Amino acid sequence: MQLELNIGGDIVKKTDALKEAVKRKQAVTETIDEAWQRILSMKNATADQERLLEVRRGMAEGLIGRNPSDSAKRFSKAEALRLYKQLAESQREQKLADLVAKTPSNYVLVDTHEKLWKMRDDISTSELIAFDCETFGENGGALDPWRGNVAGFSVTTKNASYYVPIKHSEGEQLHIHSICELWDVLESAKIVMHNAPFDCKWMEVHYGLNLTDALHADTRIMAMALDENRDHRLKNLLTDWLKEPSDNFDELFPNVQFNEVPLEVALPYAAGDTEKTLKLYDWIMKHLNTEKLADIKRLIFDIEMPVCRQFIRSDLRGIRFDTEKASELDAKFEVEEKELLEKITGIFGEEINLNSPAQLKQKLFVDLKLTDIANGSTGVKILKKLKREHPVIPLIMEYRGVGKLRQAFTQKLPKEVKSDGKIHPWHNSWGAATGRFTCKSPNTQQIPAKRPEVRHLFLATSSDRILVSIDYSQIELRVLAHMANEQVLIKAFENGHDIHSTTAALISAGQYSYEDIENGKDNDGSAEQKFRKQAKIVNFGIVYGMGAGSLADNLEISKKEAQKIIDDYFLGYPGIKRYMDEQHRLVMKQGFVTDIFGRKRRLHKEIKSKDMFRKFGAQRQAGNFPIQASAGSILKKAIVDLKPKLAKHDSEILLQVHDELVLDCPRNITEEGLNEIRETMENAVKLVCPVRCDVELNPERWLEKVKNDEWFNEEEDD
DNA sequence: TGTGTCACG
DNA sequence: ACGTACGTGACACAA
Numbered sequence: 155m156q157l158e159l160n161i162g163g164d165i166v167k168k169t170d171a172l173k174e175a176v177k178r179k180q181a182v183t184e185t186i187d188e189a190w191q192r193i194l195s196m197k198n199a200t201a202d203q204e205r206l207l208e209v210r211r212g213m214a215e216g217l218i219g220r221n222p223s224d225s226a227k228r229f230s231k232a233e234a235l236r237l238y239k240q241l242a243e244s245q246r247e248q249k250l251a252d253l254v255a256k257t258p259s260n261y262v263l264v265d266t267h268e269k270l271w272k273m274r275d276d277i278s279t280s281e282l283i284a285f286d287c288e289t290f291g292e293n294g295g296a297l298d299p300w301r302g303n304v305a306g307f308s309v310t311t312k313n314a315s316y317y318v319p320i321k322h323s324e325g326e327q328l329h330i331h332s333i334c335e336l337w338d339v340l341e342s343a344k345i346v347m348h349n350a351p352f353d354c355k356w357m358e359v360h361y362g363l364n365l366t367d368a369l370h371a372d373t374r375i376m377a378m379a380l381d382e383n384r385d386h387r388l389k390n391l392l393t394d395w396l397k398e399p400s401d402n403f404d405e406l407f408p409n410v411q412f413n414e415v416p417l418e419v420a421l422p423y424a425a426g427d428t429e430k431t432l433k434l435y436d437w438i439m440k441h442l443n444t445e446k447l448a449d450i451k452r453l454i455f456d457i458e459m460p461v462c463r464q465f466i467r468s469d470l471r472g473i474r475f476d477t478e479k480a481s482e483l484d485a486k487f488e489v490e491e492k493e494l495l496e497k498i499t500g501i502f503g504e505e506i507n508l509n510s511p512a513q514l515k516q517k518l519f520v521d522l523k524l525t526d527i528a529n530g531s532t533g534v535k536i537l538k539k540l541k542r543e544h545p546v547i548p549l550i551m552e553y554r555g556v557g558k559l560r561q562a563f564t565q566k567l568p569k570e571v572k573s574d575g576k577i578h579p580w581h582n583s584w585g586a587a588t589g590r591f592t593c594k595s596p597n598t599q600q601i602p603a604k605r606p607e608v609r610h611l612f613l614a615t616s617s618d619r620i621l622v623s624i625d626y627s628q629i630e631l632r633v634l635a636h637m638a639n640e641q642v643l644i645k646a647f648e649n650g651h652d653i654h655s656t657t658a659a660l661i662s663a664g665q666y667s668y669e670d671i672e673n674g675k676d677n678d679g680s681a682e683q684k685f686r687k688q689a690k691i692v693n694f695g696i697v698y699g700m701g702a703g704s705l706a707d708n709l710e711i712s713k714k715e716a717q718k719i720i721d722d723y724f725l726g727y728p729g730i731k732r733y734m735d736e737q738h739r740l741v742m743k744q745g746f747v748t749d750i751f752g753r754k755r756r757l758h759k760e761i762k763s764k765d766m767f768r769k770f771g772a773q774r775q776a777g778n779f780p781i782q783a784s785a786g787s788i789l790k791k792a793i794v795d796l797k798p799k800l801a802k803h804d805s806e807i808l809l810q811v812h813d814e815l816v817l818d819c820p821r822n823i824t825e826e827g828l829n830e831i832r833e834t835m836e837n838a839v840k841l842v843c844p845v846r847c848d849v850e851l852n853p854e855r856w857l858e859k860v861k862n863d864e865w866f867n868e869e870e871d872d
Numbered sequence: 873t874g875t876g877t878c879a880c881g
Numbered sequence: 882a883c884g885t886a887c888g889t890g891a892c893a894c895a896a
Contacts, residue, residue: 698886
């Protein structure tokens with residue numbers, strides 16, 4: 155493909171013609187079985203793969219066949235997916251009728267007071283129940299508790315499964331005043347949910363119902379603990395693990411909101427979900443209760459579930475946002491953007507869409523004839539290298555920077571403010587395969603840290619409260635020192651040394667001592683500063699499994715020099731070398747690696763791959779996982795430990811940014827109070843080297859720093 | 873829907 | 882045939 159691009163249009167046409175010929179030939183020679191083999195072995199999304207399998211089944215059973223108009227062509231994935239649509243439509247009516255006809259006898263549609271009170275009794279006498287709510291709303295409102303509505307909810311108890319309709323457009327329904335007679339028994343129940351934050355938030359926002367404290371287990375989190383590689387939709391877990399296929403809402407009701415679903419269909423569908431959730435829970439618990447999975451069980455119930463509950467509360471609380479300042483800032487950026495665009499347009503001689511890689515590529519490499527180093531890529535890394543070739547390059551970089559700030563932040567964030575004037579992010583406490591958090595709507599983990607303006611838009615809850623940000627200092631490298639038992643690193647941490655300077659001295663290969671680097675690091679352009687900058691990249695890069703090639707790229711040095719740095723690094727930190735080799739050995743031998751809390755990363759598929767790139771990739775992941783995961787787990791453990799301390803000091807967690815917590819505290823919180831919180835975090839885990847946290851006071855605005863001693867001295871004057 | 877780009881740790 | 886820096890989410894563009 156790359157070859158074709160470089161050669162020019164003529165050849166490309168010829169190769170395309172060749173491809174067509176091959177395809178035609180395949181259509182003649184390929185049997186339908188061979189076509190299936192080819193299509194199914196493609197890199198398909200999980201949903202597609204299932205659909206494809208269903209089409210194959212349907213064809214084998216004679217439910218569907220190829221359209222005559224297509225039969226001359228090679229059987230393609232696209233055609234198979236078109237057939238799926240036909241198949242699904244013809245089966246839809248039948249499926250719905252089946253669903254209603256097969257409604258189990260212990261499913262109850264709660265539409266009378268009598269049934270409601272029977273349900274109430276049943277809940278209060280059940281040891282464990284499952285809960286799920288069905289929602290609806292326009293333009294994505296069905297996923298946003300602050301915009302959409304609850305159509306109804308279902309509960310499965312020891313005896314029965316119930317669906318309580320609330321806002322269906324048709325059918326007899328109890329008034330919400332009656333339905334809330336269930337609230338007290340629900341709040342004191344022990345509840346299992348699949349993707350609990352979703353349901354907890356909806357019920358809290360709409361009815362003030364607190365299911366969060368009643369939440370016992372989230373089967374999505376449990377599934378993540380058992381297999382972080384697969385998708386975790388309830389439906390698919392049941393199909394794969396319990397061999398119980400179930401229906402997909404979108405397929406049964408294309409373009410229908412849940413409140414439009416007839417009650418006799420809603421009952422088996424919704425009540426089925428909670429029944430399955432409970433079944434899945436039982437199935438998972440059966441496995442967790444074996445000796446082999448004791449660590450995982452502890453991880454789920456001692457760490458993950460308390461953390462999950464905490465962040466449901468945090469997201470519900472939300473963080474105040476300064477919409478007015480945001481639009482001022484956006485206007486300022488807009489002016490900057492316009493000026494830059496004008497300058498660039500002047501240089502180009504015409505206005506192009508700078509956000510279009512295709513147009514920019516054409517302009518830079520064809521019209522301006524700049525050196526195309528990386529096959530037409532216009533990423534910052536490439537632009538940096540072209541900086542000296544043309545004065546327009548730095549302008550483009552600046553334009554991109556401002557554009558990014560606008561579209562991702564000053565324009566986007568105000569849209570995320572809900573009716574209460576706050577931003578309510580969705581923290582997913584086990585979103586990443588490594589056990590780290592992810593966050594969305596908005597992703598508060600990617601608010602610029604280097605440019606403070608955007609973080610300044612996030613405010614403390616009220617004028618009598620302040621923001622306090624506490625972050626772990628070099629937690630990943632401390633974890634590495636611990637796991638690798640790397641004495642040089644451990645000593646450096648014990649002495650409170652700057653860790654990048656320590657590495658800088660090491661990779662300077664005897665030219666500079668630690669003290670030299672420390673003394674010279676602030677002199678712009680000094681060799682000491684250069685070594686420390688390099689060391690910083692090396693410190694992070696090496697644990698990611700960075701090779702000499704990319705280190706050379708990154709440091710803008712030769713590959714040979716880069717290799718020497720890597721060699722010196724491992725020579726100076728022999729423990730790290732040992733640790734890396736051990737992780738590679740472990741993953742090749744057992745197919746997985748673990749962090750200090752027993753969290754697992756399973757890479758069985760990857761290490762068996764014949765694709766060397768994938769295999770080496772798995773080894774890099776194996777080297778990196780225990781560090782990234784342990785660091786993440788330490789913060790999670792801290793979140794659990796913090797709960798009583800935060801309550802004591804009337805403080806709340808608002809955000810998590812990997813190694814940092816943003817807290818909302820009373821303005822009059824004492825230095826001792828904050829020390830207690832900090833120490834709780836530092837003591838969350840005992841490593842062979844000390845763990846340290848930095849406390850930053852941000853009164854009013856995030857990242858708006860004040861000196862701690864000055865703050866506390868002023869407070870005393872009041 | 874996939875790709876490129878870029879924000880964070 | 883080429884690719885050897887981990888983990889994310891969000892946007893605009895191009896198909």
